[in-house]
Amino acid sequence: MNGMDAIESAQALVRELFPEAVAAFLGGSLARGRGTATSDLDVVVICRAPVEVRRENVGWQGRPAELFVHTAESVRTMFAWDRAAGVPTMASLCAEGLVLVSVDGCAEQVAEDARRTVTAGPAPLSPAALDALRYQVTDLRDDLLDARDPDERLAVAAVLHQQAAELLLGAAGIWRGKGKWLARALRAGAPDLADAYLTGYRTLAAGGPAAPFADAVAAVLARSGGPLREGDRRAAPPALLAGPA
Template structure:
């Protein structure tokens, strides 16, 4: 991260939020994965209104995403992220540089988010695992039976997402969405010496070129790690 990015982010917070309790700069510019289109992800902690809200803007040549929070809203979003096993809020604060810390809450909340990230998500229940195995199995059958090339590609993308999420959460690893889903699978590979991230990506590319075998093989390998395919005998009860 360049000193200029840090200084621009800090001054923006000072100018717009003079009563801020704390502020953090997170995202790609901090963790070292920034690209030419990366923005400044700034989380701001206020004592109350106008928080919480989110705003997108451009400041001194940088696209900026502002996440203006209260302690209650941070707790709300962290709980929702924990339930989804996708720790977006904890990442933004836990993997950050502190811009301002007026009352110690900046360091306190960052350390708390670091502990949350290190602990990992809650374990899947048997019901959740069965539902995910069934969903991936169903998509795999759809891929095998699809005749339209565009349908196959759409199924392959959805199958990549569902398989990656199954792989990660069944192993007690955080998941994500979009680029973060790929990054989490790559991190999983680094920890375990596996190659699922590249194999799943190669499988999608192969489907785009008209070949499904490699995608079928890698998805089947993931299913085999968590109990195998599941269709016959699967039952999900409705509400009430």
């Protein structure tokens, strides 16, 4: 499916399933012209209240479609949640997506708010959250270098890969990512470290030595406040102290 086919298919989906929509966007790889045979249609649909706000997966014209159904108010709440989580999921879909439907300029208004959210960047990590990540990354790096079993080493590396990237980007106030977006976030936000970091991880995952990846993680720690072992302290949450209900 090429770009025009994807747009026409998504427009038909919105017309048939959401005739009441006041705005809709096609996001994801198909909107960027990078879709493959297995890419799904990522469609944000905005309706007037009352509507069931939801994420829903459906089949459409032989292709999976992931629908994000919102009101204008709930989609803006999602933008705020994106900032708090540090991952611009909904904001990027609306800021970069192709407009499928717009009633009275609704899509353009939502897209402008989404672009402002993306430009503002994520909410800063609290000192406690930053220290927690520093401790976790320090501890995981030690485990990686100590691991002798290759399966254990690979399992530790997979967790460390995500945590260290979150530390690097979060400490710098840069949007983070999950899954395939992690590598993209690293290349965009820390291009000077991304190549060594990602190459080191690929080398380890292919059965090579752990040292290159461990060295890249050490560089992440150095940039983010340094390793943290002694002195880490976190109080138990009140719910734990309250005992069972």
